[in-house]
Amino acid sequence: MSLRIGGAALRVQCRQRHLLPQPFFRRAYATEPEDPASKPLPRPVKRQPRPLPRFEDVIHPKPPPLPDMTRGPKQKAPPPPPPKTYAEHLRETFRLRVVLQAAVLAIAVVGVTNWVDGKFFGGSLGTQAVKPGYGSHRDILVAIEKLRQAFPEEGRVVTDAAVVAQYGSSDNTYLPSSPHSVVVRPRSTEDVVTIVNIARGYRIPLTPYSGATSLEGHFAGYPTGSICIDMSEMNKIIRINVDDGDLVCQPGVQWEVINETLKEKGIPLFFPLDPGPGATIGGMIGTGCSGTNAVRYGTAKGEWFLNITVVLPSGEVIKTRQRARKSSAGWDTTKLFIGAEGTLGVVTEATLRLAPRLPTKVAMAQFPNVGKAVSAVQEILQSPYGPLMQCLELVDDHMMAAINSAGLVDKPYPVSDTLFVKVQGDAGAIELASRTLKAIVKKHGSTQFEFAKTDDEADTLWQNRKYALMSTIGAHPGHRCWTTDVCVPVSQLPRLVHETKVDLDREGLTSTIVGHVGDGNFHALLLFKNDEELRKVEDAVHRLVHRAIRMDGTCTGEHGVGVGKKEYLTEELGAGTVELMRTVKRAIDPLNIMNPGKLYPDEDKEDAKH
Template sequence: MEIIIQFNKEDMDVVVQPSIGWQDLNEQLAKMGSGLFFPVDPGPSAKIGGMIGTNCSGTNAVKYGTMKDWVINLTVVLADGTVIKTRRRPRKSSAGYNLNGLFVGSEGTLGLVTEATLKLTVVPEDFSVAVVTFPSIRDAASAAAEVMQTGIPVAAMEIMDEVQMKVVNLGGATAPRVWKEVPTLFFKFSGTRAGVKENISLVQKIARIHKGSNFEFAKDAREQKLLWSARKESLWSMLALRKDGEEVWSTDVAVPFSRLADIIEVSKKEMDDLGLFASILGHIGDGNFHESIIYNPKEERDKVETCVKNMVKRALEMEGTCTGEHSIGWGKKESLLWEVGPDTLGVMKAIKSALDPYWIMNPGKIFDRQG
């Protein structure tokens, strides 16, 4: 279940089985010399089926959107064994209900995806990476918000606080490079050579306004990989620091741009006040950030649950969402009720019951049958 079934170069799409990884897909497209790629880039181990189930995103979301934006059609096995295809292969269709939108993000609770037709896009002419440091997390978040509000077409914009930068240094994944342990923004730029150069200059000006310094941009492919590696290795670096009996709790929320600096600053203060070894990082270009916490379940679980619950409530008070990309799963069912309310949740349950009357598809995910 991990092969490319059909590649349509002229149509810029590909039909795949659900167990193929997005990185494997892109490697095969590159070997074909297609000049095309699939831009959704979550964690390196992610498979297309799971990416569909969670409507995941990744660092490229600020330019390319989330998984729902790249699905043309799905082949799905329903709870009663019926096999359906959600739509045909053109890039646009207004024929009937948007069944793609129903199954993407449903976490396997409505059906089993066996094939997916995905859009592809052209590999950009030029590409660069830049890093800039800030004296505070608020300064970094404010700079990120202004970049988006100004309309500069960055390909990716990621934030990491001073704790996460320290974690990367301690983890050693990017050695011998030693990073400044201060709040940092990471940028990707893509497009024409002239466009990339201009966008780097515009971002540099905004960074300076918000006290940014040590602006560094990659001059070649080797430097691009090195600079971006700190962000891509962040979770693995945190996992590598666990002691016996410790776990990592990684969770996310998303808020409108205008509230980014507020929620990040307050959330970080609470983590520090609770005495947790925790960091702020994430896809700040679309208002989405993560808390990543190392903790001992026997001694600190209550504090961690309080911290996460307060972050979610804060996001909802700011007209945000309890999860920007990690989905509900088992852990945020209560948060979903807070976010959408009982009537909207009732509609979701009615859809679930219509397609899966015995609730056999991934039971317990998103919401419970009772209540």
């Protein structure tokens, strides 16, 4: 209570002493009320003169604004929530603690589970780093059980280590390889769909396996575990369309079986692609093969596969086109899978174009060097009878010596660079072509020229050329053999062969050379006895490939890229082309389960992104 006397302020505070004392925080922070007389008087507010109304507003006054009907009556703001009690704070703290402890426990369970998988179930995989994104070893075990349920018949799903090991490596190659986890043997397209769906569900790599004649590690397993699809039981000729000159078959049938079947049935047709003995249609599609007939009939990337049926990584089944001999309807998707080496899908059926079976005549001409043999071939192909040349094969002097010493021939052949020629046509055309052929080889320095006198002699002569690898190994007991191939323009072939032989002689290495000289493709079979010589062979192959690419050639003419040649792909094709291939691969196989580690360079770096 305050009293003002004579302009002086007198304040009297009254407090009831009998009341309880105020709380501490009130006593500590309470302030005395201010004396109004101590405050300065407020300054007078200077008012602005009110503006006169405008003439327009007087004549045309604005109507009052309409009320906003969209809004309801103005409501009061809700009262603030009451402060939380101490018990509520305890409950919230307890709930937060439970959530954090559950998260820590879940992380611990996942870590222990992964450790147990690698320690007790991983076997040899327990110490290996698993590729990011691929299934664990436990996933592989579950997938194998799913495969057993889908294919309960005996022998359809194989996990025996000794058997499975045979599917991941080959005596024909010395490239690094890994065993598969399981081998599955489908019998139909539907079986392959089942296998692909199981593999995709657990993200396990898949590798198609056909004739096992590949030389660049195409069917090797994947280090983290993989499923090998053995196509050997899909080996049937489904239909022969004699009037249309084509044939429908499964991928496990061998090209020799196709031609033998046509011959036995009296059908005057044959399939002209003839790679190594035992090669199957699926592998021939995968590598984009050719063979000794390439000079006349070309390669697998020509028109010899009218269409193919493929199981994509998604499990979808597609047929690339109809059976017509030609079509301009969109992309030629058949060729997309030819040479893809099983990295885009699994081929389960193919329609093959056949060619007329014509009489042939085999000749052999010896030359003092490869250069003269190649110059003779160039003139032969440019002559009017060039289209009648079915085969033009070069065998160097070392190879001829191996054929003689391997004991596979009835009589010894001259040891010199030799040209094997197969002329195809009717009797009259062969006679005219033979005269031209004899004149040309003589003109280019042939030291000896002769035709096979009988069909049996011609077959024996040609078989010696086809079994060059066996002859090379048989003539050098105790040696192993590394086989590689390159291809250059025909005019560059003599220089390439000469420089390669000089390089091998300088390193003290023995090699035989055979080639499809008509298209500039040649094979080098390099021999070695121990690991030291193996390292020399690897270096020699490396130099050979770079030499061929510098001559505007390719790292592989028909063997394919696989594991052994993928490091050269960017040098040969360019980074842009390789990236385009990767783009197609990622679009079709985003999980990268189709034969990973093959064809595409630096794929291990790509795997890390998945």
